[in-house]
Amino acid sequence: MGERLSIKTERDEQQLFNSRAIIAALIVLLALTGIIARMYFLQVKQNAYYTNLSLQNYQHRIPIAPTRGQIYDRNGVLLADSKTKYVIQVVRDSVSDLNDDGKRNYSDIDILLGQLSGLVSISEKEQRLFMQQLRKTSRYQPTVLKENLTDVEVAKFAVNKPRFPGVDIEVRMERNYPYGKVASHVIGYVGRIDERDMKNLNRDEYAASTHIGKTGVEASHEDRLHGQTGYSLHEVDAHGQYKDLLDEKPPVGGQDLFLSIDMDLQLKAEDLLKNERGAVIAIDPTNGEVLAMASMPTFDPNLFVNGISHKDYTDLRDNPDRPLYNRALQSAYPPGSTIKPMVALGGLQEGVIWPSKTTYDPGFFQIPGNKHRYRCWKKSGHGAVGIDRAIAQSCDTFFYDMAYRMGVEKYSNFMRNYGFGQVTGIDLPSESPGLMPTPEWKQKRYKQIWYPGDTVNIGIGQGYWLATPLQLAHAVATTSMRGIRVKPRLLHAVRRVKNEPPEVLPPEYLPKVVLKNPHFWDLSINGMINVVNASYGTAKKVSQGISYTMAGKTGTAQVFGIAQNAKYDAKKLAKRLHDHALFVGFAPASNPKIALSVIIENGGGGSSVAAPVARAMMDEYLLPKPALDPNAPAGPPKPVATLVNNTKNSKQPRER
Template identity: 60%
Template sequence: MEKRVTVKSERDEYRLFRSRAIVAAILVFIALLLVFVRLFFLQVTHHDYYTAKSKENYQKKIPIPPVRGLIYDRNGVLLADNHIEYVLEAAEDDVSDMKGSLKRLMQLLPITPLEVNKFKQKLRVNSRFQPVVLRQNMTENEIALFSENRFRFPGFKISVRMQRNYPLGSVASHLLGYVGRIDKKDLKKVDSNEYKGTTHIGKSGIEKYYESRLHGKAGYEVIEVDAHGKPQLKLAEQAPIAGEDLFLSIDLRLQIKAEELIKDYNGAVVAIDPRNGEVLAMASMPTYDPNLFVDGISYRHYNALRSNPDRPLYNRALQGSYPPGSTVKPMAALIGLNAGVVTPSSSVYGKGFFQIPGNRHRFRCWKKSGHGHISLNRAIYQSCDVYFYDLAFRMGVKRFSKGMEKFGFGQKTGIDLPHERTALMPTPEWKRKRYDRFWYPGDTVNMGIGQGYFTATPLQLANAVAIIANHGRRIKPHVLRAVRISRNLPEKLVTPEKLPSIGVTKLRYWNDVIRGMVNVVHGERGTARRSGAGAKYRFAGKTGTAQVFGIAQNKSYNASKLRKKLHDHALFVAFAPVDNPRIALAIIAENAGGGSKVAAPIARQLLDTYLLDPKENEKNDENIKKPSDSSPTLINANKIKRQKTEKKKPKRATN
């Protein structure tokens, strides 16, 4: 059995096997060499590619949003800052019983089903390790309640976030604008890398215009994550750089005063420092609280703002196109003088109306009896319509429009705020395009008194008055006064941008027109003489009363019989002091009636507020009270009175 005899040749079989084994050994080597070549390809020639891929796998860059820059007024009063907000949040992976926890949380805290739904929705979208906010703006009470019961809600925690805050509420809201949650449209406009961690972006006003300065530079944190996205450790970090702090040219004292004075009307006030183009105040009424927008305005609030017929969201100072009325007469006079159409001494006979030769239509003067023989000076301070009908008619529309455009009408001033309107300085071409009609000479006549198609924004008016105050020197109006890059560095002033001067070269013309404007307020028969009375400085002004609708040839304007919306707009423009102007302003109060009655007194109060040193006023008050020291009872009475009044006053109203 052990050695079976076969026909096989052991030796041959051994040889056969050995040769096969050698071939196999060679083939094995070749096959494994091929695999090794593949390894070489992966580990040497494509090493960099796979290293990058590997890093892509496990390195996650987490953006750290920068702190938004603060906004101050020119004196360093805070207008917009960031305050700390407490939120309740949780990551899906950290909560074992999400359903039960939410149910118990709703019993503990006033969490609405809407908040819960939003939370659940975000949980689904976000990574399981990323915390999602359940409740924002936790009150102290809520925080305390939660902290006591925190053991019942493993995984839920209170976190701190920065939220934009406007401490003064509605003050200067149109100017400041507001921030809101970033949407897809916003992201298209900015470097999305810089905004990865940012939740809010400037939506209007300064917040929007200077978004790039306010936002700052995002930082980041590189962390190591595993395949499930769970963070392991921090690999690198780059701190964010806070946004720049902005100092606006706004004088908060003047701004608040302006808002107070026009709060009963829809309207706007714009005040500019003619020396450098700094906007000192820009008020628009009615207004709104920008804080409402910061964390997503509720539908109810937004709808209320949107559907309000007074349009509180709309910045009348920049966007309101109003017929400027008689406030443009000084500018009209200047271009008339420069064109040689009128001279300072020439006069026109005002018989209460103006007629184009060969036409029976009467362009009426506000004074039915007429001004009689009237010169330029008196035409301004008495606001004679006929004089300016005649001036515009004789200049012709082309020369008139061109001249007025030099004062900035019909074009943007270029102020550093978004959504500025051009309003309208009409031309025959414009009318043909807009209405497909010819230009009538009557259209030109109406423009002479700032009516007809001619409209202007309050900002344009204030700017035009500033140009007069400057004798034709033009400076672009602007709101940003200074910038502070870091808290440790001094703020850097913004250089005003000078524009080419107006081509009215004769100093005399300026003086003649300004004399007329001074007489408006200081002259015995000036239209706003009551507002000029008792002023401690001399100022120049011009009233305006703009018709909102046309009155038929044979009818007269009777406010009591008209709906409020059809009442005249009251306008006033002014600059002061006359010899060294420091402030130029324009006021419009919609449907408020006459400019001299409503707008001029407001202007006077604003000029007083700005030009008279408030400290001096206080000193004067004290001086008056000091002699009464001798009488103790009186002191006490006074003290009590003062304390009472001080208590009533809100903090910001310092004078």
């Protein structure tokens, strides 16, 4: 048939084919252009996206935890150290059938140990102990094969890990507090990172960390202590096998902290309060450094490091003496008479009293037109008193009258400038702001108006006014420095690089208390000197045999609002209704080196119970130390402590 086609048909068919072929050729071009467009989209437009996916595919980043910084006192006494410990352990059930007999049994473990010994050195003793332990442990639980692996062993194993199902390296951080219960409220403790911590922290930075500071300096300086997490970046294939080490960044250890705490003074403070509930805070008034901060009773932070047992925790939590509570800054007490030297300054500043001003004290104060008598602690009255005797003898009537005439606004305002009613900003968590009451506050809190009597009460540090022991220490330090306020702090110095000298941090100044006449400071400070040193001073006994000038102020706070628990026996209940004993002071008066506040809950009178503690603290800090027997760092038995016990039940009238 084909042969019979005419030439014309043949030419037509050729042309038909040619046109179809040309169209096809164009379609081919179009389609391949489409593929190239697709390639352009993938390789240029979405290149970053796919590059990222590719990296995720084949790169494994293993975070490496930094070593936590250590904590020392100001003299380099170790308070907290930490070691990162690598532990290799085996879960028997997950070990593969290495001898191919279809069963997993102890002979597989023998083979496993043989294979592992090329990577990790395992002594015969470790091997024996491990096999013993393995037989005792559930097949699903890990058994420790070797503790304290070297970095090289860890690295070697990490690369070969896919070969060893059931074998794991656990990082254990061992935080240790060598002084145990001492200064535990200050140092705090670390604990395992829990879900609440996870919400707040940078997960990348904590990718390898197991612990985090929970309280105290451990928590407030977590950023400095933690350090920077490092990593190693491995190439990994589709089967999870590690190929090459691509990149590595070693972790940077945390900073070592040198606290302002003087451990000798801290030990002294805790010893002085060892049978009490209370707090002692000693501050260097020139720079705000806290030299001692004791809150008693206390607790052992080591219990918390690797998870506290349920029983230990319940014991601490349910203890009526609340050992976990840092009384120095979490508890707010009525400051009582301790604030009289500062209150007097407020009166002078506002002009309601003046240097020559005297007030007659008949033993009570009455608001004009009102019959209610606000009693002075001395029933017979002090007679005519000026500023000096009002402070030294703690005359209530003088301050009732002064506060009444000053008015609550000016009064609260002045005390606020002193730092009351607000946190000091110390570098510890959970600080209470206390309470410096105002009419607005009372209206909001109690839906009641402010009565003039409320002003009279806060005039002697009672009523609604609440202050933390730290605020009192800060206030007395401010007074000693004639108005210069330094933020209290616990961090004295930091060491960023191991073996380098620590860098001392500068003090942080707060707004000054400025008086219109600097001479006013002398009036207040002299009153405080006379509290301790004058024959008429409320705490004159405490200055016996003293070799420096001590200034101070006693205080006694009425106890109220203590929840009464039926479990307590009558004796204990009675004890809990005793007044709190307070004392604030500083020394030497002309050149202050230490300012402190003491509170002993239900201790009784400030002069008899709290003042001797203050004196003992100042002696410890200011007097040259006798050559101590190094085996007895806490010092010889303390007569002061005996004195505290003996005077507790004294029937003498006490000042407020």
